[in-house]
Amino acid sequence: MAEEEFTDINGNSISLDCQTHSAFCREFTVTSPKLSLRKVMVYTCFIWLFAYAVFFFTENTAVLSSAIILTLVGMMIHIHFVKVDHETLLIIGSLGVQLSSSYASGRESTIFIEMSKLKDIVINEAVYMHSIIYYLCILIKDPTDPETVASVVPLFQSSKPRLNCLVQVYRSCQEILAQTR
Amino acid sequence: MMVENSPSPLPERAIYGFVLFLGSQLGFFLYVVWAVVPDAWLHSTGLTYWPQKYWALAAPIHLLVTLSTCVVLLFGVNLMNTAPLASVHNITDHYAKSQRAGEDQEGVIPRLRDVPISEINRVFYLDAGAQ
Numbered sequence: 454m455a456e457e458e459f460t461d462i463n464g465n466s467i468s469l470d471c472q473t474h475s476a477f478c479r480e481f482t483v484t485s486p487k488l489s490l491r492k493v494m495v496y497t498c499f500i501w502l503f504a505y506a507v508f509f510f511t512e513n514t515a516v517l518s519s520a521i522i523l524t525l526v527g528m529m530i531h532i533h534f535v536k537v538d539h540e541t542l543l544i545i546g547s548l549g550v551q552l553s554s555s556y557a558s559g560r561e562s563t564i565f566i567e568m569s570k571l572k573d574i575v576i577n578e579a580v581y582m583h584s585i586i587y588y589l590c591i592l593i594k595d596p597t598d599p600e601t602v603a604s605v606v607p608l609f610q611s612s613k614p615r616l617n618c619l620v621q622v623y624r625s626c627q628e629i630l631a632q633t634r
Numbered sequence: 635m636m637v638e639n640s641p642s643p644l645p646e647r648a649i650y651g652f653v654l655f656l657g658s659q660l661g662f663f664l665y666v667v668w669a670v671v672p673d674a675w676l677h678s679t680g681l682t683y684w685p686q687k688y689w690a691l692a693a694p695i696h697l698l699v700t701l702s703t704c705v706v707l708l709f710g711v712n713l714m715n716t717a718p719l720a721s722v723h724n725i726t727d728h729y730a731k732s733q734r735a736g737e738d739q740e741g742v743i744p745r746l747r748d749v750p751i752s753e754i755n756r757v758f759y760l761d762a763g764a765q
């Protein structure tokens with residue numbers, strides 16, 4: 454239930470919610486900031502002013518209606534496919550890990566990883582665009598060789614939290630994983 | 635010894651450099667002469683097969699635009715070659731996988747090797763940070 458001031462890598466504030474359901478089951482929810490009304494208004498105004506300017510020079514009304522349709526469709530696609538409301542990591546010792554992303558339109562996408570496939574949950578640093586960020590990731594075992602890492606599943610991809618948030622989640626997860634091993 | 639591969643100044647390198655310097659200055663002077671002198675005077679020397687004067691401006695502009703495009707493309711190629719966050723290359727590579735697990739003898743400096751990321755995480759975030 455701990456809630457401190459966490460931010461993501463760009464400085465926007467996010468919130469972390471840890472729930473301990475039982476001795477071997479914990480759930481972490483990282484909530485991104487909601488879609489800001491000011492940004493929506495600014496984008497809409499710009500697109501519509503630009504469309505009106507084009508209409509002013511071309512005298513073609515199809516520009517205006519297409520701008521309206523474009524704005525609406527763009528907003529729908531954004532809140533359904535792009536804007537993530539919160540991401541959840543549910544870890545159940547000896548059973549597995551469930552990752553779930555919930556989008557602003559209510560859509561939820563979930564992935565489950567069995568404990569037998571999971572090698573470890575670690576904080577790794579990698580180059581991302583122009584900077585180096587910390588990110589939490591799940592190492593998946595290679596079925597043929599248990600010591601090698603076959604693949605990596607990064608967690609909390611949309612709301613990239615900073616190190617203080619990641620360390621809390623990491624310590625909590627390691628407590629559960631230590632019991633399981 | 636590695637005398638042939640050292641970057642220190644040598645007489646031959648000085649001569650090469652000076653020859654290149656003189657050659658480039660001469661080349662620039664000839665280019666400016668050809669670009670400025672009118673066609674009639676150039677033809678009167680007996681040489682008639684000169685490139686079009688259009689290229690006196692076009693070639694340097696082509697070169698500058700190519701240079702700036704290459705700078706942008708270099709950033710793009712670097713971004714494309716960066717491994718994504720989900721790539722296993724951020725964790726390990728085939729050199730680290732095939733390294734031998736050496737036994738640490740007493741009082742001896744341990745062998746240099748790649749430490750697995752789980753161990754590093756424990757040292758950074760579990761043991762020391764718990765205080």
